[in-house]
Structures are given as C-alpha cells and as structure tokens.
Amino acid sequence: MRWTAATALLSHWRRHPLQLVTLLFGLSLATALWSGVQAINAEARASYARAASVLDQNELTQLVPRDGDGIPQGTYARLRRAGWDVSPVSEGEYRFGAVRLRIIGVDPLTMPATAGGFEEATSDLTAFISEPGMLMVSQATALRLEGNTDMRLKVSVDVPDGAGFVDISIADRLLKKQGELTRLVVAADQRPDLPSIDSLAPEIVVQPPGERPDVAQLTDSFHLNLTAFGFLAFAVGLFIVYAAIGLAFDQRRATFRTLRSLGLSLSSLTLLLITELLALAFLAGLIGVVMGYFVASFLLPGVAATLQGLYGASVPGTLSIRPEWWATGLGIAIAGTIVSSAQGLWRVYRMPLLTAAQPRAWARASANGIRLQLLMGSGLLLASVLLATFGDGLAVGFAVLGSLLLGSALVLPGVLAGGLVIMQRRSSGALAGWFWADTRQQLPALSLALMALLLALAANVGVGTMVSSFRLTFIGWLDQRLAAELYVTARNEEEAARLRAWLPNHSISVLPIWSVEGEVLGERLQIFGAAANDPTYRDNWPLLSGTADVWDRVAMGQGALANEQLWRRKGLAIGNTLALPGGWSIPVVGVYSDYGNPKGQVIVGIDSLTERYPDVSKLRYGVRIAPAKAAALQESLTAEFGLPAENIVDQASLKRQSRAVFDQTFAVTGALNVFTLGVAGFAMFSSLLTLSGIRLPQLAPVWAMGIRRRDLAMLEVLRTLVLWLATFAAAIPVGLALAWVLLTIVNVEAFGWRLPMRIFPMDWLILGLVALAAAILSVFIPLRRLATIGPAELLRVFANER
Amino acid sequence: MIDPRPMLLSIRNVKKSYTTAEGRLEILRGIDFDLDAGESVALTGESGSGKSTLLHLAAGLDHADGGEIVSSGHALADLDDKGRAEYRRTSVGLVFQQFNLIPSLDVGANISFHAKLAGRYDPRWEQELVTLLGIKMLLSRYPEQLSGGQQQRVAIGRTLAAKPPLVLADEPTGNLDEATGDAVLALMLSLTKSAGAALLLVTHSSRLAAALDRRVHLRGGKVV
Numbered sequence A: 001m002r003w004t005a006a007t008a009l010l011s012h013w014r015r016h017p018l019q020l021v022t023l024l025f026g027l028s029l030a031t032a033l034w035s036g037v038q039a040i041n042a043e044a045r046a047s048y049a050r051a052a053s054v055l056d057q058n059e060l061t062q063l064v065p066r067d068g069d070g071i072p073q074g075t076y077a078r079l080r081r082a083g084w085d086v087s088p089v090s091e092g093e094y095r096f097g098a099v100r101l102r103i104i105g106v107d108p109l110t111m112p113a114t115a116g117g118f119e120e121a122t123s124d125l126t127a128f129i130s131e132p133g134m135l136m137v138s139q140a141t142a143l144r145l146e147g148n149t150d151m152r153l154k155v156s157v158d159v160p161d162g163a164g165f166v167d168i169s170i171a172d173r174l175l176k177k178q179g180e181l182t183r184l185v186v187a188a189d190q191r192p193d194l195p196s197i198d199s200l201a202p203e204i205v206v207q208p209p210g211e212r213p214d215v216a217q218l219t220d221s222f223h224l225n226l227t228a229f230g231f232l233a234f235a236v237g238l239f240i241v242y243a244a245i246g247l248a249f250d251q252r253r254a255t256f257r258t259l260r261s262l263g264l265s266l267s268s269l270t271l272l273l274i275t276e277l278l279a280l281a282f283l284a285g286l287i288g289v290v291m292g293y294f295v296a297s298f299l300l301p302g303v304a305a306t307l308q309g310l311y312g313a314s315v316p317g318t319l320s321i322r323p324e325w326w327a328t329g330l331g332i333a334i335a336g337t338i339v340s341s342a343q344g345l346w347r348v349y350r351m352p353l354l355t356a357a358q359p360r361a362w363a364r365a366s367a368n369g370i371r372l373q374l375l376m377g378s379g380l381l382l383a384s385v386l387l388a389t390f391g392d393g394l395a396v397g398f399a400v401l402g403s404l405l406l407g408s409a410l411v412l413p414g415v416l417a418g419g420l421v422i423m424q425r426r427s428s429g430a431l432a433g434w435f436w437a438d439t440r441q442q443l444p445a446l447s448l449a450l451m452a453l454l455l456a457l458a459a460n461v462g463v464g465t466m467v468s469s470f471r472l473t474f475i476g477w478l479d480q481r482l483a484a485e486l487y488v489t490a491r492n493e494e495e496a497a498r499l500r501a502w503l504p505n506h507s508i509s510v511l512p513i514w515s516v517e518g519e520v521l522g523e524r525l526q527i528f529g530a531a532a533n534d535p536t537y538r539d540n541w542p543l544l545s546g547t548a549d550v551w552d553r554v555a556m557g558q559g560a561l562a563n564e565q566l567w568r569r570k571g572l573a574i575g576n577t578l579a580l581p582g583g584w585s586i587p588v589v590g591v592y593s594d595y596g597n598p599k600g601q602v603i604v605g606i607d608s609l610t611e612r613y614p615d616v617s618k619l620r621y622g623v624r625i626a627p628a629k630a631a632a633l634q635e636s637l638t639a640e641f642g643l644p645a646e647n648i649v650d651q652a653s654l655k656r657q658s659r660a661v662f663d664q665t666f667a668v669t670g671a672l673n674v675f676t677l678g679v680a681g682f683a684m685f686s687s688l689l690t691l692s693g694i695r696l697p698q699l700a701p702v703w704a705m706g707i708r709r710r711d712l713a714m715l716e717v718l719r720t721l722v723l724w725l726a727t728f729a730a731a732i733p734v735g736l737a738l739a740w741v742l743l744t745i746v747n748v749e750a751f752g753w754r755l756p757m758r759i760f761p762m763d764w765l766i767l768g769l770v771a772l773a774a775a776i777l778s779v780f781i782p783l784r785r786l787a788t789i790g791p792a793e794l795l796r797v798f799a800n801e802r
Numbered sequence B: 001m002i003d004p005r006p007m008l009l010s011i012r013n014v015k016k017s018y019t020t021a022e023g024r025l026e027i028l029r030g031i032d033f034d035l036d037a038g039e040s041v042a043l044t045g046e047s048g049s050g051k052s053t054l055l056h057l058a059a060g061l062d063h064a065d066g067g068e069i070v071s072s073g074h075a076l077a078d079l080d081d082k083g084r085a086e087y088r089r090t091s092v093g094l095v096f097q098q099f100n101l102i103p104s105l106d107v108g109a110n111i112s113f114h115a116k117l118a119g120r121y122d123p124r125w126e127q128e129l130v131t132l133l134g135i136k137m138l139l140s141r142y143p144e145q146l147s148g149g150q151q152q153r154v155a156i157g158r159t160l161a162a163k164p165p166l167v168l169a170d171e172p173t174g175n176l177d178e179a180t181g182d183a184v185l186a187l188m189l190s191l192t193k194s195a196g197a198a199l200l201l202v203t204h205s206s207r208l209a210a211a212l213d214r215r216v217h218l219r220g221g222k223v224v
C-alpha cells in the first residue's frame, strides 16, 4: 500500500517537470547564496585567526606595557633572571622604499616552540641572526620587495602578506627602538614557584591568550553586512520554494483524498510527504552547496580586495572546501524546506476526507491574511521608526533595517489591494472593472513573489543610493585631500635629505608626509605631521568642524586634528585634550573626514612632530607644482635621483588607485544585489506559472462572453506590469529609507563615517528598466501558454463532468 | 407565405469529430435543424451524444469540421477570431451547468458584465430582471457566497441582461435539486419569452423538455 501510494504521489512530478525544476532550483539557489556567503566569512575568519596566531602569537599569554610606551630592556632582563620563560618581541611599521611592511622582530633562541612560524627561522639560525639579516616573508611580499632591500629574503608559507619576521636585533636597528620592546611572549610551561609578574614588573600588564585579533573586530561589521545580504537572498529564495510546494500540494489534493479513501492512514500520508520533501531538500541542498562554492569563488576575490583595501586584512583569494559546509548547507536547505512546507503539511493534516476543493474559500482566508499582514507590517514599521529615533549601536541599526524591510514587505499586499479597489471603483467599463477586480483576486497568490520583489528592489535602491552617495562624497573628498601634484617617497633617510634640499628649488612648495605610530586613547594609530602654514592645507583640507584659527594653532603646535572615526568612537569634542605618546598633551582643535580608513588618526604641526619624535622617518613628500610642469618634474626626479617609478606617484594615478579600492569595496554588495534581484524575478516567474495553471476557470467565462484569447493575454501582461510597476514604486521610498539607515546608523557604527545622502533618479530608471525586462521575461512563458491554448481546453471548463 | 417568425439559427449538415489516443471519434455526423426567433427548443440525447459539442459550435466557441451554421445572419465559418468574439458578445447568451460566474466580481457587476460588453447596458431592464429573479438582496455578494440555485439565477440574469437574440443553455439545472431546478427553469422560460429571445436548452429530462415549444433528439451523431 505504502509503495503504491508513494508511486502515486511521485507520479505528480513526472507530469509536472517544470514544477520540480522550480522547486529544486529555488531551494538550491537559496542554499547556494547562503552557503556561499557563509563560506566567504569562514574563509576570512580562518585567515584572520591564522594571521593572529603567526603574527601576534595570540595563543600564548603576552606581557604588554601598561601605558603604551614600550617595555624597557631591563624589565625583560629582570623577568628572565627571576626564572620566567619569556621572549621579547619588537615590532613596528617599516618602509623598504615604496613597500611598507609590518616588521616583527623575534628572538629565535627564547621564542617558545609552540608559537607559530619559527621552525624555518630556527632551521637556518645563523643566517637569521647575523647581519645584514634575513627577512621571512610571504611569496607575494618577497616579489614586492625585490630591489628594495639588500636583506636576504626567505619565503615562508606561514607568514601573511605585508608582514616580515626578522631577528630582534635587526628589528631594533631598523625601527630605531633603542632596546625598547613592544611586548613579551610568555611560554606555556613555567616553573611552578615563580614570583608574580605584578611584583617583578608593575609597569607591564598580562594579556591572556586568545584575544580576538584586531582585524577580526574591525571587519566584523563587514561580515555582518555580507551575512545580512546572504540571509536576504536566502529568504527571497524561500518564497519560490514556498510557492512551488504549495502548488504541488494543492494539485495533489485529489490524489491525497483518493489515497485516504483507499485506506492510507493520515499519519502514513503525512510521513510519505515528509519523506518526499526531505529527499527533495537533500538533493537541492547538495546542488546548492556545489553552486555555493561557485558563488563563493566568484565573490571571494572581490571580498579579499575589499578587506585588503579597507582594513588591510589579508585573506587569500582562493577557497578551500571545508567539510562543515556540506553539513550547514544541507541543514539550511532542510530547515528552509520545513519552514516553507509547514503550512501545506498542516493543511493536508487537517484536510477533511470528503469536501470538494474550495479554492475560493482559500482565497478568502488569504484576504483575511492580507489584513493581518497589514496590521503586523504597520507595527513593524512603527517599531523601526521608534528604534531609529531612540536607539543606537550597530545591533539597533540592523534591527531597524530588519523591521523596515519585513514591515514594508508585509504591508505591500494590503496597500496594493487598497489601490486596486480604488482603481476598480473609478473605472466605468466592464472590462476595466473586471481587470482591476481580477488583479486584486490574484494578489494573495502573487503576494509572496511581490514581497520578494519589493525586498530585492528596495535593497537595490537602498544600497545603490548608499554606494553612489558615498562615491560622490568620496571623490569630492579625494579631490580636496590629494591636493599635491606629485607624491615622492625616498628610499632611505640620506636620499630623503637630498630631496629636501633639491625639491624646494624645483617646485612651489614641499609638504612632508611624516608619521609615527603610537597609542592614543587606548588605540594604536598614526600621528601625522602637517605643514599647516602651507595654503594647501588651509584651502583644501576637508574639515568637518574646527576652531576659527585651527590651522594657526596646529602650525604653532598648540592644537591637533582628529579624524572623524576617532572623534566619533571616543566621543571627542573641540577643546578636549589628547594624550599623545611621550607624555604630550594637546587640545583637539578640529575634525577632518578620512574615508577609506577604519582606524583613528591624528594630525599635529610638522615642527612639533619632529621636535617630539626626532626619530620619525622622513621619507614621504607631497610636491606642489603647476600641473603642466608635473610630468617634467617627475622626469627630472628620475634623472637626478634614479628613483623607481613606483616612488613618484602623480595625483591622477593616486586618485585612480583610491577609486579602484573604493569600487572594489562595494563590488561584492553589488553582485549580491543582482543575485537577489534574479531570485526575486524567478519567484515571480514561478508564481505566474503556477497561476496560469489555475487561471483557466476564471478566464474561460470572459472568453465565452466575447473577449478574444489574444486580448486576454494582453490583459495578463498588463496585469503583471501593473503589479511590478506598483511594487517598484513602493520599493523606492523603502529603498531610500534603507539608504538613510545605512548611511546614518549602520555605516557610522561599521566604518566610523557619516555621509550626506544624495539621490540618483537616473539609477532608479535603470533599475526600473531592468525590472521591466525581468517582468516581461517572467510573464512570457505563462503568457505564451495562455495565448496558444486551444478552445477545447477552455471548453473543458464548461464541461459538466468534472 | 411570409413566416411571422424569421429564422434565427440555421444548422446544415454540421460535422464534428475529435482525434483522441484511441483514434478518430465522430461525434456529429451531419446535423440539420433550424431555430426561429423567439422559439424555445429542447435538445435531448444520451450522455456523450454530442449535445454540448453542438451547443459550443452554435455559440461560436469552437469550429465545425464541415457544414454550415448561420446565426443572426452570421455564417460562423466565415468569421475570423475577432468576428467570432464580436458574435459571442452581441448575438448569444450562454448558461452553463457549472454557472461559471466571474469569481472576482460581485453579483451586481456579474449581471451587468455581459450587457456592458455587448453595448446593451440598460439599468431599468436589469432592475426588472433582478426583481423577477429574486436576487435583489444579493447584489453586493460574491459568487462563492451564494447557493447553487442563487448562482444559476445570477447566471440567467447576466445572460438576459445583455438581451441576446439567442440563449444557449447547457443543462442549467443539472447541478440543482429538483425543486430548485424546476423553479429556476420556469423563471428562465418565462424571462426568455418576455425578452423575446430564442432558447436552445440541453437537458436529459423529458419532463423539462415537454415544457418547451419543440424537441430535437440526438442519436448516433444525427438528429432523429
């Protein structure tokens, strides 16, 4: 009996192959987008963890200075003498010509064997510890360094890009630390009876192992963004699955009833259906994970470039297959199937044995559903307004986004229904009245697809507005900020001194770009010096706020500028005092915007910078010159100093590079947006296909009363276009609200910048055209079916034996 | 001699067959009969004898394989798709066993739908029909909220509101219990009469057939 029943149930799919494809495709697409995004996140996290373990030895306890000024050599000696097994580390940024590296100086003799990355150093110990030193770097870094250093290079797969290990004595010389240490690594095994570190060295603090890497915290919000998009795409995909499953259940009602009346128990029937669904979910999940792999490998290079450009976080551009993918991919596919089939299963479970199918009763129940949705949606919209007004923080930002999107989606069918009622009332012709009434009747069946469409379109409008606003602001800002015509980097201090002597005679002015790294307000950041008396700064530098005499005070060493990130994060105000390294207190006199950089930054007068930090490396310069003479200067610099091309960058190429970084930043979001729109288009297509199957009884009487099939088909197209258009119109305000939340809440939390919102109606027009094309595509197959339907099929509607 | 009732529907040697998996099924093998304006004729025959098929041909819903159908002066075989739609809009009214109301429109809109399409919307006539059919209270309801008998009254109202010269009804009472069916049929007969329309009514029932002017019986694809 069960076997026969299963065969009867499954024969449905043989008769409706397109439905099966829709179901499988929808589910695997949803799974693919979700697991693709998850894969990217997992890959990035794994690489942060790897980097942290190698660079920071963060699996071990560390000793760090209490006040951020470095650990004296004496403290280290004291701990060693007392019997503590600790190893010194000295690190900092160092420029090899144009290449900036994070130099990590270690002592291979005392470094605990459990710390990552040193097996290779110790295998070639003499070379590592003797002059001129050996630099352990990644393959990519080695390539960049070629010709920029005379140190021996050793390639190690463990070292992340942009970092290099050297012996501590060499690091000390390069970084001019004069014996001062950055931190001490504590070996895991220590003698039991040691005096406490606090009593030996009160000037340092113990940092327990496993602290999350900085970069992981910085990039959290970016990954959260990705996850949110992945989830949105998944939810939109589930709409398809829901529609397909609902249809398959509806069409098999008669079969269910027959099987039941032939003696199949309700529990057996339910069990059979659940088995069938799980099998489908499993199959779709497998396909989805494979597709997800391709989605991830398609997106990963973009993500890697973004993370590199925005946060300096290095993630390899290649993907490794992780076993947990299969598990989570299948899990999410099965969970999605259960969610989207719960209602259908419930209906089967409650289905009376004898009543005839009542499609209209179902439609009426849906009308009540629309009213309930309207109520819930309005509640959510209200909640999002309240949250946006009274809450703050990234979590609240996402809550606002969530309730805004979900609320608008829920409200949509009700609003459309209201609009259609008004249109029906205002139309006088019979056909027009029927058109609007019939469109309203389709609404329950189409509402899921329309909601999915609204979400996808709103996401497109919202994210598009954010990105375009950002781009416009960013480019304006670049024009101000990159005011110098040439940027020159010397290869060493001696060359820098010669440049300082030569350049003033060949240019309008020379702006040193010198910086030191230090800890301010508990954050490691760059402190730049600015030639604040130069008109370049006064005329161009983009200040968000500042005292009237801000540049004079900076020039006199009586004030510092903070970038927007630092200012927002630390809640600074003009007049607050900043404690800079070396016991230097200075008031904040202005705030400047600093896009494309998640970290804090401080600017002081160039004279006070060199006065306070005499060891600052003086390699970089901005050169002002008449733009027409820039190329000539570039040539004579090359001739005079033999500087390689990458050490002299003109303004235009620098802007180009910055713009490329910017465009990469949002390439991923753009791609996900397109995917989401595609999924929504497919949802619409499958719903229309579904509807075209049950439309005949509604259309046949109208045909019999003298409306041609061709005209009916045209009306069907018009109906679809009207619904798409209305949804598109609704998506614009929702999208703008979304953009507002992204710009004023989420971005401020995630990146530290707040941007003005700009509106780009041309972008909407393009999106509208894309949506129109998708609408026509989605209605095409269902329409062709209708237009070519034979009279016999229509007449069957009137046949008595049904 | 001048016929006081001019001929409305003329069916000459009409043939229709269907191609099925089992082969060619010849349903109508040369049907001949006429219907005068205002006349009411019962079309009887066993189930499967081709009554509905013939009705659909006369309504311009399907094409005959051969022969000639002339209705209200239109030779249906000569009409293109547009002409047939126009013919259905203006020259026939249909009543089906399944009622086939338009589910998205309320009763009032259902009743005026065909009349408006035909360009013969007449509120006064509609009022009268609605009163006579006893559905005045139902105008703002939707079809699914009506009983079968009520739905069929609405369907009759919809057809007659358009004042077609010819009403084609396919077992209109087949889905109703006997008492309701009789009442609905009596209404339909008297209303088509007072509207001056001709009626071709498909039915199994000899009892119902007896109430009409004439009776045509189908057997073996021919009128007997």
Ligand SMILES: Nc1ncnc2c1ncn2[C@@H]1O[C@H](COP(=O)(O)OP(=O)(O)O)[C@@H](O)[C@H]1O
Residues within 6 Å of the ligand: A792, B018, B019, B020, B025, B027, B045, B046, B047, B048, B049, B050, B051, B052, B053, B054
């Ligand atoms: N589209 C069709 N394809 C094949 N056979 C059909 C089709 N429509 C009707 N038939 C067959 O034609 C015969 C006559 O049908 P019909 O005119 O509905 O009979 P009646 O209304 O007298 O019961 C039946 O055997 C029916 O099965």
Ligand SMILES: [Mg+2]
Residues within 6 Å of the ligand: A800, B051, B052, B053, B170
């Ligand atoms: Mg019949």
